[in-house]
Amino acid sequence: MRVLGLISGTSHDGIDSALVDWTMADGVLTGVIEHTGARPYAPELRAGVVAALPPNRIDMAEVCRLDTLIGQAFAGAAEECPAADLICSHGQTLYHWVEDGRVRGTLQLGQPAWIAERLGVPVVSDLRVRDVSAGGHGAPLVSAFDLPLLAGLPGRNGALNLGGIANLTVLDPAVAYDTGPASALLDAAVLAATGRPYDEDGRLAAAGTAHEELLAELLADPYYRGAPPKSTGKELFHAGYLARVAAPYGLGLEDLLATLAALTGETAAAEVRRHRLDTVVVSGGGLRNPVLMGELERRAPGTRFIASDELGVPSDAKEAIAFSYLGWLTAHGLPGTVPGCTGASGARLLGTVTPGEGPLRLPAPLADPPERVRMRLG
Structure with missing residues (x-):
């Protein structure tokens, strides 16, 4: 299954992408990296993101505007990549609500419908909030990828x-x-x-x-x-x-x-x-x-x-590759959160799926997650 991972991280300078073709055999998931890339935000959009970050305050009109423009920017980044069966979009974190060491909520903007409409491919998005709702921090979700990568x-x-x-x-x-x-x-x-x-x-x-x-x-x-x-x-x-x-x-x-x-x-x-x-x-x-x-x-x-x-993991594309992996997990009915890493009360299937241009068809669920992940460049 070819999954495109998209993310803009806490440097909020642009959108990283990674297309990985995932194949499971005998408990080992092999990822062949077919494409990595980075698309800078337009200067005015980056300025808008910076202006919206704490300690600044913005109104709901600006939240709506940024949700739309970031979603459209992610769609543009996806359009520049080879074709995928599924897209997993992290979006852009605008606020991570922490009080007394507990995460109360988390907000990533970048409306996935713009990606699904432009590409015609299902999109997994809003991955962090399910972990937060289970008592976790919603971070670092990349741990779910790190652990099988380090195994062995x-x-x-x-x-x-x-x-x-x-x-x-x-x-x-x-x-x-x-x-x-x-x-x-x-x-x-x-x-x-x-x-x-x-x-x-x-x-x-x-x-x-x-x-x-x-x-x-x-x-x-x-x-x-x-x-x-x-x-x-x-x-x-x-x-x-x-x-x-x-x-x-x-x-x-x-x-x-x-x-x-x-x-x-x-x-x-x-x-x-x-x-x-x-x-x-x-x-x-x-x-x-x-x-x-x-x-x-x-x-x-x-x-x-x-x-x-x-x-086998290009350092600049590590998080985009990790979100490709998280998208693969969700598509196969597997949890993408590790309770010992995020603090959640249990493993949870992550994200919301926005259908593409046709009926939503996902692979048959798998019973067990991969024991190991091995990566190579295509």
């Missing part, structure tokens, strides 16, 4: 995704959670100071020196002391948060970025150390920031960090 590797292993927010999946025991910001605060600092979306290749951070007093204050945030399962987002780690904490120190941009890279390195490395991981499979945009990766490796000595590409 020697030693103690984990998977770390460095997007806007960093999330870690540990194979044994099965646990997953957001460790804190990855690029979210780094990008916010660069955008505020230069108007550019990110620090390309970590060049600005490489020219700076981490400020230990500010780093200590950032590390004192209560989020890091919370026990998993836990999740976070730009509802907490946003430009206003950074300005409030960092402004009194008056740092130049280079030193501020070096400090923020150290923050991500320490908060992620602390969890790697806690689980005594031998190997960590890394993906996401943060993998391309040598300063961030250097901080991570320095603070977790003895752990081997490898790019997910070594397991």
Whole structure:
């Protein structure tokens, strides 16, 4: 079954896509990656998304407008990909409602009917809310893909995704959670100071020196002391948060970025150390920031960090591939949430299905999920 995964993550810069042809045999699910891509948001749409994120406030007219425009943008991204049997769309997270460590709700925009209408293919969407309704965090859903991908590797292993927010999946025991910001605060600092979306290749951070007093204050945030399962987002780690904490120190941009890279390195490395991981499979945009990766490796000595590409998963497309997998699970009647990772009361079948141009026909349900996932490029 050929499933197209679509996602725009917490960096909200565009839409990642991955078309995977999935085949199940003897408990092993093989995914052949036939296409990956990235379609930037139009500047005015990205500006609209940024303006809608916390701590900003918008009205329902703007919510409706963004739901439509993001849905149309996702349809455009899908149209640029090879034909699929099913599409799984994450949409764009606009708000993740967390109170006292509990997720009360989560909102992803990008109306799937625009995708189904344009492509004529069924669309699985709104995957996170079912996990939330079962008492989970709705994140990180990528853990359902990480666990069978890591299965069979020697030693103690984990998977770390460095997007806007960093999330870690540990194979044994099965646990997953957001460790804190990855690029979210780094990008916010660069955008505020230069108007550019990110620090390309970590060049600005490489020219700076981490400020230990500010780093200590950032590390004192209560989020890091919370026990998993836990999740976070730009509802907490946003430009206003950074300005409030960092402004009194008056740092130049280079030193501020070096400090923020150290923050991500320490908060992620602390969890790697806690689980005594031998190997960590890394993906996401943060993998391309040598300063961030250097901080991570320095603070977790003895752990081997490898790019997910070594397991056949292109690092920039990891989350899109994971959502292709989640779509495959839903189509086959299999749960896509791991209770030990998200905190849900039980495994749940995820998402809502929007029919394509004809009658909705899904494969016969499977009794058991795959024990292992193996990936290769087509």
